Amino acid sequence: MSQFKYSVGPWNVHEGADAYGPATRKTIPFEEKIKRFKEIGFDAVQFHDDDAVPNMNELSESEIIEEAKKVKALLDKYDLKAEFVAPRLWMDQRTIDGGFTSNSEKDREFAMWRAYRSIDIANALGCDKIVLWLAREGTLCYESKSPVQATKRLIDAINKMLAYDENIKILIETKPNEPIDRSVCPTIGHAMATSAASIDPSRVGGLLESAHAILAGLDPASEIGFAMAMGKLWGVHLNDQNGMKFDQDKSFGVENLRQAFNQIKVLVENDYGKNGEYIGLDVKAMRTQKDEGSYKHLENSLKIAKMLEEKALRFDYDYQAKCVAERDYEALEMYVMELLMKG
Ligand code: 3MF
Ligand code: MG
Numbered sequence: 001m002s003q004f005k006y007s008v009g010p011w012n013v014h015e016g017a018d019a020y021g022p023a024t025r026k027t028i029p030f031e032e033k034i035k036r037f038k039e040i041g042f043d044a045v046q047f048h049d050d051d052a053v054p055n056m057n058e059l060s061e062s063e064i065i066e067e068a069k070k071v072k073a074l075l076d077k078y079d080l081k082a083e084f085v086a087p088r089l090w091m092d093q094r095t096i097d098g099g100f101t102s103n104s105e106k107d108r109e110f111a112m113w114r115a116y117r118s119i120d121i122a123n124a125l126g127c128d129k130i131v132l133w134l135a136r137e138g139t140l141c142y143e144s145k146s147p148v149q150a151t152k153r154l155i156d157a158i159n160k161m162l163a164y165d166e167n168i169k170i171l172i173e174t175k176p177n178e179p180i181d182r183s184v185c186p187t188i189g190h191a192m193a194t195s196a197a198s199i200d201p202s203r204v205g206g207l208l209e210s211a212h213a214i215l216a217g218l219d220p221a222s223e224i225g226f227a228m229a230m231g232k233l234w235g236v237h238l239n240d241q242n243g244m245k246f247d248q249d250k251s252f253g254v255e256n257l258r259q260a261f262n263q264i265k266v267l268v269e270n271d272y273g274k275n276g277e278y279i280g281l282d283v284k285a286m287r288t289q290k291d292e293g294s295y296k297h298l299e300n301s302l303k304i305a306k307m308l309e310e311k312a313l314r315f316d317y318d319y320q321a322k323c324v325a326e327r328d329y330e331a332l333e334m335y336v337m338e339l340l341m342k343g
Contacts, residue, residue: 002306002309003268003271003273003309004267004272004273004278004279004305004309005043005044005273005276005278005279006041006042006043006044006278006279006280006281006302006305007042007043007044007045007046007083007278007279007280007281008037008042008045008046008280008281008298009045009046009047009048009051009280009282010030010033010034010045010047010051011048011051012249012281012282012283012284012297012298013028013033013036013285013294013295013298014284014285015027016285016286016287016288016289017287018287021287024287024288024289025285025289025290025291025294026291028294030051031074034074034075034078034080035078036295037078037080037298038078038079038080040295040298040299040302041302042080042298042302043080043081043278044080044081044082044083044278045075045080045081045082045083046082046083046084046086046131046280047071047082047084047085047086047121047125048085048086048087048088049085049086049087049088049114049117049118049121050088052067052068052071052082052085052121052125053067053068053071053117053121056114056117057092061117061120064117064120064121065120065121065123065124068120068121068124068125069124071124071125072124072125072126075125081126081127082122082125082126082127083127083129083235083278083280084122084127084129084130084131084171084235085118085119085121085122085125085127085129085130085131086118086130086131086132086133086173087099087111087114087115087117087118087130087132088114089111089114089115089134089135089136089137090133090135090136090179092110092114094106094107094110094111095107095110095111095136096136097136097144098111098134098136098137098138098145098150098180099111099114099115099136099137099157100112100115100134100137100153100154100156100157101137101138101145101149101150101153101154101184103144103145108153108157111157112157112160115130115157115160115161115164116161116164118130119161119164119165119168122168123165128167128168128169129168129169129170129171129234129235130161130168130169130170130171131170131171131172131173131207131235132158132170132171132172132173133173133175134154134172134173134174134175134183134184134185135175135179135180136179136180137150137154137180137183137184137185138150138177138180138181138182138183138184139180139181139182140180140181142182147184150184151184151194154184154185154194155194155197155198158170158194158198158204159198159199162198162199162200162203162204163199168203169203169204169205169234170203170204170205171205171206171207171234171235172185172190172191172194172195172204172205172206172207173206173207173208173209173212173235173237174186174187174188174190174191174206174207174208174209174212174216175209175212175215175216175247176212176215176216177215178215178246178247186216187213187216187218187223188206188208188213188223188224188226188227189226191204191205191206191227191232192206192226192227192230192232195230195232204232205227205230205232205233205234205235206227206232206233206234206235207233207234207235207236207237207280208220208223208224208227208233208235208236208237209236209237209238209239209282210236210237210238210239210240210241210252210259210260210263211237211239211240211241211247211248211249211250211282212237212247214240214241214243214244214256215241215244215247217244219259219262220259220263221259221262221263221265221266224236224263224266224267225266225270228266228270228272233272233277234275234277235277235278235280236263236267236272236277236279236280237280237281237282238252238260238263238279238280238281238282238283238301238305239251239252239281239282239283239301240252240253240254240255240256240260240283241255241256242255248284249282249283249284250283250284251283251297251300251301251304252281252283252301252304252305253301253304253305253308254300254304257340258336258337258340260304260308261308261311261312261336261340264305264308264309264311264312265308265312265315267279268309268312268313269312279305281298281301281302281305283297283298283301284297285297311339311340314339315339316335319332319335320332320335323335
């Protein structure tokens with residue numbers, strides 16, 4: 001039995017389009033995805049605001065809430081929870097230059113409108129977490145934005161959300177680049193500092209994605225550990241990444257097995273999930289995968305995470321202490337390799 005509950009987003013089952021080519025798989029209807037998520041063993045679903053309410057820009061504020069309630073009924077039907085809602089501030093014409101940190105006041109207002117609606121949708125879905133993946137909050141042309149002003153604008157936007165709803169929690173999902181070049185909030189350390197600068201640090205935390213840490217040249221397990229030391233790791237997106245290149249969202253553990261093990265180990269050791277947090281698997285199938293394999297990467301990632309949890313539970317802390325006392329880290333390292341490589 002796993003100590004963890006798992007979540008997934010509808011975007012994790014996708015058609016395979018990339019920047020250089022069209023879709024390779026057919027679109028799967030939303031309800032069918034939800035049904036399969038439950039069958040595969042997930043406990044909760046992650047939402048972008050418009051995953052829950054498509055065309056929300058054309059709807060009134062009360063219509064948006066009504067639409068979100070229909071999605072809540074669908075989740076109830078399949079006995080799934082909503083983990084979080086994320087305002088999708090990267091698709092719209094009005095967020096080309098970023099939302100919260102845009103140089104245009106009108107665009108910043110639009111971003112706030114979407115952020116408030118995300119909170120309304122979260123309430124209708126019965127969850128209290130808003131994730132900010134700050135996709136375009138940064139620069140392509142460095143001199144186009146002041147890093148000081150952009151950071152202050154981000155804090156200001158977060159403060160407005162905190163003031164809008166006194167129960168909502170904000171999780172900053174950090175990422176150093178892609179689609180933006182230089183992000184205003186690239187690492188978990190930045191998220192923690194932003195939290196500390198907000199009007200209610202107890203309601204601003206972080207979400208660490210393995211691939212995003214690797215893209216920043218950092219170790220995902222250490223990023224997780226840092227946020228946990230602050231009591232502010234409220235979400236993770238486990239996946240994998242082959243070095244510092246484009247964001248790959250590979251199945252968890254398939255590139256960096258020892259690094260994956262250490263992510264699970266730090267989560268196990270620090271009782272991640274004790275306040276209802278989920279392990280999210282933010283993975284994507286390879287573009288080459290056929291339609292019938294649309295969910296295999298999710299099944300594989302879940303299986304790998306559970307196998308690594310079992311290894312983490314078997315970790316011999318007495319032997320570790322002995323190696324540490326003798327400063328024999330070669331022996332400790334070999335022990336870890338054998339733990340991972342033997343059945
Ligand atoms: C991009 C991501 C995003 C976020 C999602 C929810 C589309 O690299 O990781 O996935 O996870 O927006 O926060
Ligand atoms: Mg993610």
